[in-house]
Amino acid sequence: MMVIRSTICNRVMAITLLACMGSPLTTVVYAQDVYNESSIFNTGTAMYVDGSIYNEGNLDNEGLISLTGDWLNKGKYKGMGALQLSGKTPQVIHHRNHTVHKLVVDGWGTKYIKGRMKIGSELHLKHGIVEVSPYDVLKLQENT
Secondary structure, three states: OEEEOOOEEEOOOEEEEEOOOOOOOEEEEEOOOEEEOOEEEEEOEEEEEOOOEEEOOEEEEOOEEEEOOOEEEOOEEEOOOEEEEOOOOOEEEEOOOOEEEEEEEOOOOEEEEEOEEEEEEEEEEOOOEEEEOOOOEEEEOOOO
16 A cells, blocks of 8 residues: 555646556555646556545546545546545535546535536445535436
């Protein structure tokens, strides 16, 4: 497991999180917020963020991204990975009409969906409340 105990501010470089072939998911833990203005490639890694993620670049998720804070996606998001909302306090999710393959709602706090968000294949409700106002959209694809 790799533990990074400071805020990550990715402005100019690409960060690639790789899982080893044939081994369980590698775990990367960020102790604070993640700000991305470049590229993050999550290729089979479990990435836990005890804070918020602000994406204004490219985020390719083929693993697990779990966060306790807000999710603000102004950039591009793609991938077949899972996004887990695990905060014990309210979380705000702005996803900008991109598709999340798998959304996991956990952590008891209310999850406020803002704007448009699409779920590609799975919505897993463990703990907590999902709130979508009349002005916002949470769309489940046909096979979800």
